[in-house]
Amino acid sequence: MESLNIIKVGGKIVEESASLAELLRTFSSLEGRKVLVHGGGRSATSIASQLGIESKMVNGRRITDAAMLKVVTMVYGGLVNKNIVASLQSLGINALGLTGADLGYMLSTKRPVKDVDYGYVGDVRSVQSEILADLIGKGIVPVLAPLTHDGEGHLLNTNADTIAGEAAKALSRHFDVTLTYCFEKKGVLMDENDEDSVIPELTRSSFDRLTREGIIQGGMIPKLENSFSAIDAGVKQVVITQASELGRGSGTVIR
């Protein structure tokens, strides 16, 4: 199978024009088939605030009421996605911006209300990988916004890490997928105070051991659980690295 790079970028780097331009230059120079998945939470928070809408977060996840859904549809589906697409086109990349509703490629279900009502947030139900694979095979570069749809006419807000993971799993039926999560640090660190203590490779057993020893902790645990679940579902490797290190073979590799 052909290889495919799925790169997820989020945070400050996609929302400041200089760092975004640098990232897109690096992304455009990556060889072979590729997909970009972006976030945009800071811009959503900023536009929401300008519209007098307060952003509420629980466990790092945005509560998406009807007004906030409108904001994320504008910001993720419009502002962030279309500017990335236009920039990539100027770099010779045939980018196509997609939400899950476009081509019906990612269907989700509104998250059931348990302890927390996350509002219009979608848990991914299925991915139409054929239509994506077909576009990618033609040299098109999908740029995926963190929005899905429920098949009944509603858009839903879906975490960009999840979009990247689900797209990677589904596309692993068509390609040898490397899923790269760009992160604010250079990778998974042995010592959180030492930026150069990147763990080069993690297996399920070393992950379990490092978690027991308390070396891997906090928000990194669910990120890595997702990574192992992607591997179990057929993704060839997951890389956790810094955006500035893209394409340099650095970071933590999960196989």
Next chain:
Amino acid sequence: MESLNIIKVGGKIVEESASLAELLRTFSSLEGRKVLVHGGGRSATSIASQLGIESKMVNGRRITDAAMLKVVTMVYGGLVNKNIVASLQSLGINALGLTGADLGYMLSTKRPVKDVDYGYVGDVRSVQSEILADLIGKGIVPVLAPLTHDGEGHLLNTNADTIAGEAAKALSRHFDVTLTYCFEKKGVLMDENDEDSVIPELTRSSFDRLTREGIIQGGMIPKLENSFSAIDAGVKQVVITQASELGRGSGTVIR
């Protein structure tokens, strides 16, 4: 050649959920290949106003400064486009929302400043019809937002009538194109006070005569000039009708 319906809708009808839902139901029931082109000016004005940005219009055209470009990118490319796409998906239509930057399908040049500085407004330079024709041939229904790109990384605001006309001209190399402009009246009227005085058919010579006689006047003249220019460029027919009359064979037909 196969036939293709390109339907342009704008104004109030796309911005009120009940009338939009009705329109999309009608659109989804139209037989054969189709494309939807939408506006969204009222929503843009409303969001801009909520953001404290004043909308300035000259000759019915929006002045698009940097702040307004951000708004129209959010509203046309995100809010309006993605909600239409999600609704069409729920109606069994495989919709794909596109700005001109997506797949690089519509390239424009920033309008030169003459008497008026329209700001970030793009005049269409070229259309990549092959990529659109290929999608349409696969049963995909493009939903075109009124945004183009300059190939240098910038989005530009482009009138939705123009997007529809340029897409129709370019696609007439691949399909027998009927371009329908949905309008607030039932068609071109012989008597502007009589809604039922629709002129069923216009040729260049009858248009010239009716214009000389003052029966056709105002904003209808450029609309019809555009229609004749589309016919000259290979579009099979242009229909001017009311959205509620879509698919009923009514309205004014220009051949």
